[in-house]
Amino acid sequence: MxxxxxxxxxxxxxxxxxxxxxxxxxxxxxxxxxxxxxxxxxxxxxxxxxxxxxxxxxxxxxxxxxxxxxxxxxxxxSPLDSREARDAQSVTAAMHELAVRQALPNLSTAELEAMRAANARFAEALAGNDVDAALAADDEFHGVAVAASANGALRAVLERFTPLLRRVERLRFSSLSGRGSVGQHSSIVDLCAAGDVEGAAAATRANWGTLVPLLDTLSEAQEKAD
CATH class of the missing domain: 1.10.10.10 (Winged helix-like DNA-binding domain superfamily/Winged helix DNA-binding domain)
Incomplete structure (x- = not known):
């Protein structure tokens, strides 16, 4: 274009x-x-x-x-490179897991409600096939823990690698494979509300891990093209 x-x-x-x-x-x-x-x-x-x-x-x-x-x-x-996207995914997943670990002990009721509200907007956007709104709501959901962690280094790493990963996520959220994230988000909020640091951290990493099958597909497509 x-x-x-x-x-x-x-x-x-x-x-x-x-x-x-x-x-x-x-x-x-x-x-x-x-x-x-x-x-x-x-x-x-x-x-x-x-x-x-x-x-x-x-x-x-x-x-x-x-x-x-x-x-x-x-x-x-840049063309969308599967190896670079995999690197971005692993780093991003680790940073969001760390954000939850650092934020959860001090996560307020208002912040938990903000996560629930963002997930509701996320579900609505997916139902309406509005990819831009889905990505914005997903950013808002995960951004609550990032902000609550008050970790500037963590935020800087995410600012660097998230845009590359968002190119992949546009593919996921434009398909039915992105719908499962709504339930995963709900589980993360429930675990945070229960004060389960290990459970919330694991659920967050698993949520970001759902990109891996799409990265596998991208890698296979690039190998065929080469």
């Missing part, structure tokens, strides 16, 4: 961070397709800002595995 023709999407006062967020989200949701070339000129016109914050954003996206750059030649949206 060509870069959208709309202009001025990012306010000049926001610059670097918003340029990164807009480009990241466009890659994750498929607006910018795998293999698509990204020219500074097109991105300047689309986002309505200068080249410097765009190049800084592209550098961050490269570190996250979302773009590939050959200096002086090209920058492209």
């Amino acid at each position: 060509p870069i959208p023709r709309s202009r001025g999407l990012v306010s000049r006062s926001l610059l670097r961070e918003n340029a990164y967020q807009v480009l990241r989200d466009a890659i994750v949701d498929g607006t910018l397709a795998p293999g698509e070339r990204l020219s500074d000129g097109d991105l300047v016109e689309w986002l309505g800002i200068s080249r410097t914050p765009i190049r800084e954003a592209l550098s961050r996206l490269e570190q996250s595995g979302l773009v590939r750059t050959k200096p002086g030649r090209y920058t492209i949206v």
Whole structure:
């Protein structure tokens, strides 16, 4: 898909961070397709800002595995690589498990209710085949424990690896295979409410582990293509 023709999407006062967020989200949701070339000129016109914050954003996206750059030649949206996605999945699962372990002793009733409310929105989005809303609600659900853990290093790791994994999750939540996460989320909340640290941590890891079969399918498809 060509870069959208709309202009001025990012306010000049926001610059670097918003340029990164807009480009990241466009890659994750498929607006910018795998293999698509990204020219500074097109991105300047689309986002309505200068080249410097765009190049800084592209550098961050490269570190996250979302773009590939050959200096002086090209920058492209990275194809979805099964090995990179597996690495992101294992790290992300471990970080969310750690978040639950660190958050649970101090998790409030209000935070538990926030998780339940997010899961209700998640179920509604899945029922309506609204992938964007499902991903947002899933982020909100898991984000409660991440925020409650108050662990800045954990949050930084997730910010780096989650976008790559979200590309895979769009495939899962657009199919019936994502529906099982609603029940898994409910179990996580119940275990947290019961103060069962080990049970909640294991359930969280298992929830993120449901991506593994999809990664297997992706790996098999890439092997056939090679």
